[in-house]
Amino acid sequence: MMITFGIKYKNLLPALLILISCTKSMAQESAGKFPLIPYPAKLVAGKGSFVITRNTNIIAAKQFSNEATELNQLMLKGLGKQLLPAKNAKSNVIKFIYSEALTAPEAYQLNITTRQVIITAKDPAGVFHAIETIRQLLPVSIEKGKVSKALVLPALTIEDHPAYEWRGMHLDVSRHFFSVAYLKKFIDRMALYKMNKLHLHLTDDQGWRIEIKKYPKLTEEGAWRMFNNQDSACMKKAKDNPDFIIDKEHIIQRDGKTLYGGFYTQQEMKGVVAYAAARHIDIIPEIDMPGHMMAAINSYPFLTCNGENSWGKLFTKPICPGNETTYEFAQNVFSEIMDIFPSKYIHIGGDEVDRTDWEKSDSCKALMAREGIKDLPALQSYFINRMEKFFNSKGRKLIGWDEIIEGGISPTAIIMYWRTWVPDAPVKAVKNGNTVIMTPGEPLYFDNQPDQYSIDKVYHFNPIPKVLNAEEAKSIIGAQANIWTEMIPSEKRADYMYMPRLTALAEMLWTNQPDRYNSYLKRLVQHYGRMDAMKINYRLPDLPDLLNEYVFTDEGSLSISKPLPTLTIRYTIDGSLPDAKSRELPTALSITNNELVRVAAFTPNGTRGDVYNLNYTKQYMLGPAKIGHTKPGLACKYYKKAFKETALMKNAKTDSTFTINTIEVPSTVKAPSFGITYKGYIDVPADGIYSFYLTCDDGGVLRIGNNITVNNDGNHSAQERSGQAALKMGAHPFKLDFIEGGGGFTLKLKYSLNGSAPQDIPAEWFKN
Template identity: 75%
Template sequence: MKSISKYLSAAALMLTCAGGAIAQETASKFPLIPYPTHLVAGKGSFIIKPEISLIVESGTPFKSEADEMNKLLLKAFGSNRKKVAKNTMRSIVFAYDSSISSSEGYKLDITLSGITIKAKEAAGAFHAVETIRQLLPVALETGAVQKTLSLPVVSIEDEPAYEWRGMHLDVSRHFFSISYLKKFIDRMALYKMNKLHLHLTDDQGWRIEIKKYPLLTEAGAWRTFNNQDSACMKRAKDNPDFTIDKEHIIQKNGKTLYGGFYTQEEMKGVVTYAAAKHIDIIPEIDMPGHMMAAINSYPYLTCDGENKWGELFTKPICPCNETTFEFAENVFSEIIQIFPSKYIHIGGDEVDRTNWGKSDACKALMEREGIKDLPALQSYFINRMEKFFNSKGRKLIGWDEIIEGGISPTAIVMYWRTWVPDAPVKAVKNGNTVIMTPGEPLYFDNQPDQYSVSKVYHFNPIPKVLNAEEAKSIIGAQANLWSEMIPSEKRADYMYMPRLTALAEMLWTHREDQYDSYLQRLTEQYKRMDALKINYRLPDLPNLLNEYVFTDEGKLSITAPLPGLTIRYTTDGTLPDMKSPVLPSPLSIKKTELIRVAAFTPAGTRGDVYSLNYTQQQMLGPIKIAPPKPGLNATYYKAFFKQTSLMKDAKVDSAFTTDKIEVPSTVKAPSFGITYKGYIDVPTDGIYSFFLTCDDGGVLYIGNNVVVNNDGNHSAQERSGQVALKMGAHPFKLDFIEGGGGFKLLLKYSVNGSAPQDVPSSWFKN
C-alpha cells in the first residue's frame, strides 16, 4: 500500500491481498463480493451520523457518484438526513488520484474519523460506493431507518482483472419489463459488473421499436403460445416460477398473444439509468439468421420469400440482395441512435445457408466477388456490416461462427461453442479481440446443480495454449441467460443468482484459491439478496444421491446449508410444502419408498425438490471369472443416438480394450456411442455409490441392476446411485452416447459414505 492512515495501528493490521489467503475472521468482517485486490483491515469503526457531510474536491468528475452515496445515506437516515456545512473532520471525501492506472480502480480509506474515496475516473468512484454499500448493514436495503451507521476501519486499493465483465439477457424468447431491466442493472452494479448484452431480436419476437419498419413490433413482438410456452406451462404445475408473467399476455382479434416491446424512448431511459451505474448496454440484433420475427412481415428479406424452419434453424435473410443491406442499415441506424455504446452485436450464429446456395442472385454475387463458399458468403455480409458500423464510430461483435468464412481482425469475437475449443485461439491469432462466453459453465440458462457455482468461480477465460502476449486479446467474459425456459422474472432470478456473484469475483479479483472464503462471504450476501427480494437459488442440500439402496435399514440425515432453513419431506409422492413434516435427524427407512425433500426459508420460499428413491436390496454375490484379463471390452458406434438403448441394434464401427471410463482421443465423430462391458472387482463388502457425469447421456449397470440412469441428450450433468455388493467380481456395463456439440464422461465411486474418487483401473476385468 502506498499510504495507510495514521488511524490504523500497524500492529493491528492483517494484509489480505493477492498472494495471501483471506482469513476466516476477515472474510466475516468484510463479506465483499468481489473481494478487493488489496485490503488492509484495522481496528475500530467509523460511526456515520445523519449530519455527515459529503465533499467532492473541486475539479473532480465525481458529483454523480457523491449523489449515489447520498442516496444510501438518505435511505438509511430518512428525514434525519440534513444538509450541513462542510465538516472535514466528519466527512466522506471524493478526491482525484492520477496515480491510479485503471479507469475502474479506486482507493478507499475508512478511518476512525472519516472516509476518503480516491479515483482517476468516475467509474472507480462508483465502485467504491458499491463497496461501502456492501459493508453497510443489510437493513439499509429494506429502508429501515437507522440512527447511526458503522463501518469497519479499512484501507482498500482495488481494480478489476478484466475489462469486460458482462451479463447477457435474452428478452426475445420471453419478454422482461423495463422495471426488471432496472433491477437487473442494480444487481450487476452491486457486484461491479459493467456490460449488459441485450438480445433484442430472434425468431420468437422482435423487442425494440424501429420507426422505419413499424411491423417489426406491431406484428413481430407478438405470438400465439409456442412449444416453449407450453413446456413452461407444464412445469408450472409443480413450480410456480415457470408461470408465464401475465403482464405480457394480451387478447387481440380473438387470439391470446404473448409478447411486448420497448419503445425507443423507454430504452433510452434504461440506457441512461445503466450509464449512471457505469454499465454499458450492448444491443444485439441477430443477423443473418434468427430473423423469423422480421421476415414474417418483410418476406422480401429472404432469397426466395420463404420463412420457415430448416433442418435445424430458420431461413436467414439474403446477403445477395441490396434490399437486405438497405433494411439492415436502416435498422442499425436507429439502434445506434438509441444505444451510445461503442459496441453493436450482430449475432451471426446458427445460420442455415442452404437457400443461399440455390439462389441465382447469390451464385452471381459469389462469382462476381470471388467468394468461394457459403461460409465466406456469410462473412461477406458480416464484413460489409462491420464497415457500416465503423462508419458510425462503432465496433462489431459477433458470435464465434463469424470466423468460419474469414473475418477482419477488427471484429470482436464472442466465443460460446464449447465443442469448437480452437475457435477463440484462431480468433486471437487472426488479431481479433475475444470475449469468452462458453456454454459450459457460462450459459446460466443451463439448470444449476451442486457444482455450478464452483465451475463458474474456477473458470479461467484464458485458453492454455495462448502465450502472455496473445492472452491480452481476451478482454473478459460474460454469462448468457437464454430465456426459452425462463418465462418469469422469478425464474430469471433463480437461474442467475448466485452464479453472477461467482462470475463477478472471477472477473474482478481472479483468485481461484479463495473459493472457501468466497463461499463464506456468499453466505452473508444471501442476507442482502433476501432484503432485495431476489429469488435466488437456495444452496444445494449436501451429499444427496438420486438413488439409494439399503439391506436392513436406511437412514437419511440432512444438514441445512444455511442458518434458518428448514428441511421438510413427504413419502406419498407429493411435493413438500410448508405443511409437510420437518425431516427428523435421522429419518429411519425400512421399506422401499420415495422420499421427497426440500429446504424452506422462514418466508416460505421453497428450494429445489429432491426425489430420493430408497430400494431395499440384498447384497449381490460375486461371480467367478477365470482367467480374468485386465480392462473392459468397448464397442464404438459411429452414429447419432437419442437414447443409449438404440445402440443395441446399431452397426459396430470398431472395438477396443480399456482400463478407464473415458472416450479415446482417436474418436473424432461429432455423434457416437460407446459401450464398456466386463466386470468390476470390488475389494470389500459394502454399499457402493456411483457418480456418473455425462454430456450427453449414459446408463450404468452392475449385475442386472440399473445403478445410475443419466440417459438422453443433454449438457453435462451428474446423476448418482447405489448398489449393495459383496467382495468380488460383478458384471459391469456402461452405455454412453454423444449427440454432437462436445462430450464429457466421468465415473467416480464411494463406499459406505467415503469421499468420491476415481474407480481404480485394477477393478476392471474382462
C-alpha cells in the same frame, strides 16, 4: 527451482511457516469481518468506525457529481435524508477526491476512519465501485429502505481495481420477455457486484423486442406469438414449480387469440440505457443476423432469398446476403439501434446460420462470382465484414459469436466465444489479431440447470486458454455469463438461474484469484440475507451429499446437514411435493421399506429450495459372477449416429470396436454425434454399498448386475446423477451406455464405498 536451507537459515523455516499460517488466518478473519464480493485487491482493517448521520457532509470533485447523486440515493434509503454538500469540512464528512495517480481503469481507494470517509479515483467508475463497496459494508436493512438515525461503517483502507475489462452478463429477452422494471433490478444487482457490461439479446426467431420506427411491423407483429413448444414445456413444469408460471403481464388477447410477447419502445430503452450508465454499466444491444431472423422475416419476407420462412434441419431460414435490399434493411435497423444505444459495441450475432438456400440463390451465386467468394462460410463473412465497415463508419465496433471466424474475418471484429466443443476457436481468433470475450457454454451458460458443482466451476473458470503466451493473453479482455430464456418464463426463474452464480463470476473477473474460494464461500453465506432483503429469488444452497438412488440391505437412514442455519428441511413419503406444512426431517430418518422420500429446504419466509427425490430400495447383497479367463479393460462398441436416448443404440449398426480401461471417450472418436457402449465386469475388492456418480452430456445409463444403477439418459447439458449397488467382493457384470447428440460431450464416472469421498474407478477393476 529448488530452495535449500543451510545450517545458518534452517531455524528460520518454522518461523516462516508460522508467518504464512498467520497471514492466511488474518485473511480469513478479514473475509469474515468484511464479507465483500468481490473481495478487494488489498484491504487493511482499521480501528473504530465512522458513523453517518443526517448531519454528515459530502464533498465531491465536480467530475464526480453523478456519483454523489448515487451515494445520496443510498443515504436516502438508509437515513431518510440526503447528505448536505460542503466545501471545507474536515470531520463527519465523505469526500470524493480526483487523483491522476490511479492509472488502472475503474480503480479506487477507500479510506474510512473515525472522522471521515475518503474515496479517491481518477475516473467516475472507480468512485461508483467504492460506493458499492460501502453499500455492502452497510447493514442489510438499507436494501429494504429501513430508515435509521445512524449508519455505521467499519474503519479500513482499501486499494482496489479489476483484473478484467469485460465483466458481463447477457440476458435473452426474445424467447421470454422481461419488463423495464426487471431490467433495472438486473442492473442494480450487477452494479452491487461490480459487473459492467449488459448484453441484451433483443431479437431472435421467437420475438423482436425493440421498436424500429422505419419497420413498425417488427414489433406490431414480430413481438407477439401464440404459445410455442417452449411455453408449453414451461407450463408443464409449472405444475410442480411455480417459478415456471409464465408472467401474465406479457400475455394479451388480440383478435380472439391468446398472444405472448412484448417490446420496448425506443424511449423506454433510452431510459434503461441512462439508468445503466449512471451505474457505469454499458448496455450492448444484439440484433442477431443473418440467422435467427424468423420474427422479422414473418413481416418482411423480402429478406430471404426465396420469400420462404421456415425451419430447416436445425435452424431457421436466414436473410439473403445476395440482395441489396438486405443490406438496406440491416443498415436502417442498426442506425436506429445506434441512436438508442451509445455503446461503442454492437453485437450482430452471426451464429447458427443454415446456409442451404444461399447455395440455390441466383443472387448469391452472382455475388460470389463477382466478389471471388469461394464458399458459403466465406459468403457469411462477406455479410459480416460489410456490416462491420458500416459499424466502423458510425464509430462503433462489431461483436459476433465465434462462428463468424469460419469464413475469414477482419482482425478488428470482436469475437465472443461460446462453442465449448470448438476449443481452438478463441485461439484462432487471437492469432488472427481479434479481441476475444469468453462465454463458453460450460460453465458460463447460466440457463443450464445449476447443481452442487456450478459455483465452483464458475469461480475457477480461467478465461485465458493455456496455449496463449502472456502477450497473446492480453487479447482476452474478460468474460460474461449468458442467460438464454427458452425455459426461463418468469422473473423469479431468472433470479434462480443466475443467483448466486453471478457472485462467483463477479469475483473471478474482478480479482482473478481462485485461491480465495473458501473465503468466498464464507462471505457468500452472509450475502444471502442481503439477497433476501433485495427480494431476489436466488437458488438456495444445495443440500449436501445426497444421491438420486439408494439401496440398503437391512435398514436405510437419511440425515441431512443444513447448509444454512436458518433453513428448515421438510419431507414427504407419499409422493407429494414438500410444502411449508410438511413434516420436518428428523436428525436421522429410519427407512425399512422401498420408499420415495422427497425433501426440500425452506427459508423462514416459506420459500422452497430444490426438491430432491431420493429413491430407497431394499436389496440383497449381489454375489459375484462366475467368470472364466478375462482380459483387462472394457469392450466397447462405437456408433456414428445421433441418438435421443441410449435404448436406441440396441438395434444400431456398430461402426467399430475397441477396448479401454477407463471410462472416457478416446481421441479416435471424431463423429459430432455418436454412441458408445462400455461392457465387461467391475471387480470390487470388498463387500459394501458402492455409490456411483455419472456425469453426462448428453445421456448415459449405468447397469451393474441386472439392475439400472444410474439413469442419466436423454439429450441434456452436463449433469450428474447418482445411485448405489450392494456388492459382494468379486466381479460383477458392468455396462455403460453413453450418447452424444452434438455440441460437445462430457463423460465422468466416479465411485465411493460406504460413504467415502468420490474418486475415479481404478483401471484394474475393469475386465472383459
